[in-house]
Amino acid sequence: MRKIVILGFTVLLLIPSCLVSKKKYDNLYAENQKIKDSSEYVIDKTIYDCKKQKQAYEDSLSRNKNIIDSLIIETGKLSKDTSHLSSSLANALNEYNKKQKILNETEARLNKKMELIKRLTKEQEIKSKEIDSLRTSLEEKQKRLASLEKMIAKNKAEVNKLKNIINDALKSFDNSELNVYLKDGKVYVAMEEKLMFKTGSSEIDKRGKEALIKLGKILEKNTDTEILIEGHTDNTGPDKYNWKLSTERALSVVDILTKNTNIKPSRITASGRGMHKPAADNNTETGRQKNRRIEIILVPKLDSLYKIMNE
Numbered sequence: 001m002r003k004i005v006i007l008g009f010t011v012l013l014l015i016p017s018c019l020v021s022k023k024k025y026d027n028l029y030a031e032n033q034k035i036k037d038s039s040e041y042v043i044d045k046t047i048y049d050c051k052k053q054k055q056a057y058e059d060s061l062s063r064n065k066n067i068i069d070s071l072i073i074e075t076g077k078l079s080k081d082t083s084h085l086s087s088s089l090a091n092a093l094n095e096y097n098k099k100q101k102i103l104n105e106t107e108a109r110l111n112k113k114m115e116l117i118k119r120l121t122k123e124q125e126i127k128s129k130e131i132d133s134l135r136t137s138l139e140e141k142q143k144r145l146a147s148l149e150k151m152i153a154k155n156k157a158e159v160n161k162l163k164n165i166i167n168d169a170l171k172s173f174d175n176s177e178l179n180v181y182l183k184d185g186k187v188y189v190a191m192e193e194k195l196m197f198k199t200g201s202s203e204i205d206k207r208g209k210e211a212l213i214k215l216g217k218i219l220e221k222n223t224d225t226e227i228l229i230e231g232h233t234d235n236t237g238p239d240k241y242n243w244k245l246s247t248e249r250a251l252s253v254v255d256i257l258t259k260n261t262n263i264k265p266s267r268i269t270a271s272g273r274g275m276h277k278p279a280a281d282n283n284t285e286t287g288r289q290k291n292r293r294i295e296i297i298l299v300p301k302l303d304s305l306y307k308i309m310n311e
Contacts, residue, residue: 155300156185162222162298163187169214178211186299187225189215190279193292202248209256215296216261227268228297229253234288235275247272253294 159182166189167180177195181188193199196208204212219227231246231253250270257263280287 158224159185159187159298159300162218162225165218166215169218170211173207173211177207186297189296189298191294191296192290194289196253196294197249200245202245202252204252204256209260212253212256213260216257216263219257219298220262222298223267224301225267226299226301227257227263228295228299229268229270230277230295230297231270231272232277232279232291232293232295233275234278234291235282236288239274242274243272245272246274249294253296 163180163182166187170178170180170189173195176192178189178191181190191208191211195211196204198205219225229250231248231250233242233246235242247270250272254265254268254270257268258265275282275291278287278291279293280290282288282291
């Protein structure tokens with residue numbers, strides 16, 4: 001390009017050389033030389049600036065290329081990191097969902113347990129009240145039991161005392177004629193036939209009447225006892241006859257007691273047992289003799305005990 005410009009200026013200078021004077025030519029040549037020098041300077045400066053701009057551009061391009069390469073590398077890393085983070089996020093989200101499900105299930109179980117605890121607590125409160133009520137009832141029953149035991153012990157002592165009094169009063173009679181003993185908390189006075197009656201008779205002998213009156217005098221003072229009089233026979237003879245004889249003998253005892261003592265008739269119960277409640281073996285004479293008897297059973301009144309038991 002520089003050569004083309006110089007050539008153009010040269011042509012321009014040659015054309016008017018034929019028309020102008022040498023002085024004018026010299027002036028034109030000098031001016032042309034200045035223009036030429038100025039043009040070369042401008043061209044050189046332009047070329048220099050272009051080269052400088054080109055170098056700056058190339059440097060910028062290189063820097064941009066390096067930046068782009070760095071960005072590409074960084075983008076790759078970021079892409080990998082993003083992919084890794086996405087995978088990690090997906091795994092974390094999946095794990096979170098699993099944990100959330102477990103948490104929900106745990107919360108549901110916890111709610112059920114809380115409901116169970118509330119129900120059990122309520123039941124425990126009810127049971128506690130029941131226990132308190134039972135404890136109070138038990139304490140009351142223990143008090144009643146203590147009272148019962150005290151009364152039973154007192155009653156037992158009184159029964160033993162009554163037995164001893166009767167034994168002392170009837171000690172003149174032989175053991176083969178009568179026997180006083182305790183059974184089931186009652187005093188039994190068993191009087192055999194040879195003391196009381198002739199065989200087959202319901203009329204009481206003098207000695208038997210004496211024993212009954214002595215016994216009756218004791219019983220009229222012990223008003224807290226009921227008096228059961230039972231007549232018994234052996235198995236000899238018809239059953240109907242034995243029933244009749246045992247009943248008549250019991251009534252004969254009642255007659256002696258009510259006529260010779262102050263015992264209230266309301267305290268006395270009489271019955272005939274016939275041969276149906278033997279005290280010994282009816283297959284022997286000794287056994288049959290024991291079975292032909294009057295039993296006077298003294299039963300303590302237990303009204304106070306029944307009252308305590310039914311409270």
